Amino acid sequence: MKELSVLLKDIRKKKPLIHHITNQVTMNFLANGILAAGGSPMMALHYEEAEEAVMAADALVLNIGTVEPDSIKAMVLAGKKAKELGIPVILDPVGAGLSLLRKKAVEELVEQVSPDVICGNAAEISFLYGGDWGGKGVDGDQSENDDELALHAASKLGSVIVITGKKDAVSDGKECIAISGGHEILSYVTGTGCFSTSLIGLFMARSLETGLSCCQRAAGALTMLGICAERAKAVSAGPGSFQTALLDELYLLNPEDLNTAGRWS
Amino acid sequence: MKELSVLLKDIRKKKPLIHHITNQVTMNFLANGILAAGGSPMMALHYEEAEEAVMAADALVLNIGTVEPDSIKAMVLAGKKAKELGIPVILDPVGAGLSLLRKKAVEELVEQVSPDVICGNAAEISFLYGGDWGGKGVDGDQSENDDELALHAASKLGSVIVITGKKDAVSDGKECIAISGGHEILSYVTGTGCFSTSLIGLFMARSLETGLSCCQRAAGALTMLGICAERAKAVSAGPGSFQTALLDELYLLNPEDLNTAGRWS
Amino acid sequence: MKELSVLLKDIRKKKPLIHHITNQVTMNFLANGILAAGGSPMMALHYEEAEEAVMAADALVLNIGTVEPDSIKAMVLAGKKAKELGIPVILDPVGAGLSLLRKKAVEELVEQVSPDVICGNAAEISFLYGGDWGGKGVDGDQSENDDELALHAASKLGSVIVITGKKDAVSDGKECIAISGGHEILSYVTGTGCFSTSLIGLFMARSLETGLSCCQRAAGALTMLGICAERAKAVSAGPGSFQTALLDELYLLNPEDLNTAGRWS
16 A cells, blocks of 8 residues: 555654553563664653643654553543644553453543554454453453454444454444454564554554544554564564564565555555 | 473463562563463552552562662552462562662562562662662672572572572572572573562462472473574674564573483482 | 773772662663663652762762752752762753743752763753753754863863764863764764763762763763673664663673773873
8 A cells, every 4th residue: 555655655754742541560572662663652651741831743643551540640631732733642551451440441532532553452442442351461362253242332432443453444334344364473472452553543543644444544553563473573583582583574564565465554 | 201291382382371469670670571471461550559459360469679769669569469360470689788768669569468479689689688788779799609699598588589690599487498500690681580480470370380399490490491592692782682583592592401411419 | 991891890890889860761761771781779758868878879970861959959969968978979051941940950969069070962061051052952952062062061161071972072170082983873862961971970989989080970870881882783673672782782792892092192
């Protein structure tokens, strides 16, 4: 898809500022991944600076992986300000059903912020859609019909829904894109799920010029990650060298190679 | 020791969920290390979700490396719930004698939680045993008679004691295992001590079937780290490539190679 | 410069303890970088232990990258105690003008602690000097006359000022050193700016014997980073392998190779 190559070229040229209020476990990897892909990451935490920090941003990524009451407050303030300014908001509801605290976090964020995109695994999106929590810790298993779940959840929640798994699914309630590719070694590196969300943030950045739909932009980010993961796998011995090579491949990817042929359905 | 190979095979099959309330410096490395070794890591921080989060876990790792009053509260709540449910609790008393805050943290955790295993360097275990703090920052020097210290501290504290150093020592107050191996370059990568504790958590996971004693399981984890460190050292130029290679070797280790011959005494 | 080789040998021998109150994004990288270069890192966060923790340190590094009201309190307490004990304090005013919270943090730290060294990019130092904030997020652009800015800011603030950029500038208000070298791929790895500050902390450690001026010690740290970055670039494919190689090169650097010829002006 030629428009995706143009989008990636524009990312590399404009280096959009992707602001994160995110978990403590993977923030370093997210920052390095955004830099490697061509963006400019920013992380801030405290609600006192939440509104000011988001003002310079081209997209806002919210991730509840190690959420606390204070960070919920920061996320709501930043999210509302972002929406007011037309800055896209992308939510990763990590472990959504694990605790009342996380349930409260996602409910407040969905109701008060209404994120443009919500990106999670099947267990997390199922929980947001129907309230059932079948997850184990923060890593959810793949369900058989993610396409359908994405479609229904998007209709109900009014956000573009992304479900990551062996095969990813993206829907806005009408359009639905299934993305294949990547490699299972991704599941041996912490934060690759979180990074999917961050990379979608980068592809959604407001400063970019494109005629692509939201679904296509999100699917484009997942395609980039899939291609780079396959290339990194080919030159690595295990998850340590894979993570290193993944950052290299994100940096090295030629925009012309961001090809969806045989990947989207 | 054949039972250790069986245990590692069981880890790879069941992917036990190792929950952490741990420090901010090394949490990414711990999560990647647990994934590479075959487990499933989880990190949560806040006391509001401490009891819920631990319920899905197969082991709980507590680490006071960047402790705060709120995280002590979370650790005590999670630790008590874990003990109630029969989930093994492993404590790493990082820099135990450095401040009153850390002293308070370890005292509360020892008294109220009574961890199954306490894993630290000689300075930290000495402090827990006798109240003296000879540590420099958070890195303690090796003492000459760690075997004896482990034995006495285990008797006094009622936990399995692990002392990491050039030679590791494990004791439950009766049995005592000294483990040799590893490589000094481990001390040039932050979090390898914390990771010893996490890996012990993985080997102690409640979901695993084994006839091994607690001491043997803990010693098995340290043996795995030692073997993988030696292999990683052989293919790396310095601490950067060593850390990367260590994650690869944890992932690649054939359970049959988890051999204690010439390592335990 | 022969004295720099002697200084690095002394670092490797004494392994000075560099205490950090720093941001959550890059703390793992800073700890690994300090270890690789030959020092001993320590991180603690909470104000309750701020004064005790700093007492064992040879230098104190303060970084406001993910600052919160509680960490400002910890930084002020630790900073004042450090100055009282003659322990050098190095401040990195990350994103200084981004929010009122950060403005308050740097004002309190400059007024109440009076850091020995302040190390930032041109946007951050301009803000401290004149109150104007032209930064984009936390990454500032290079200005044309950093030498002059460093000189004036040092006079006004009474600290040694370090401005990092394509060419670094160090001044105490009289002496001024411009340092060339390094590689632009440094800007594709998060925390390399923070690490400049940490490495300056290591070169400033109170336990080291040297006749070098503060400016020369700071410039020496930046020279070490520049040389190691160039060597790492030569053996890496992208930012992932570069970061790994950089840690290796910091560890491998022969003190005799810490050569300023053609680098300082």
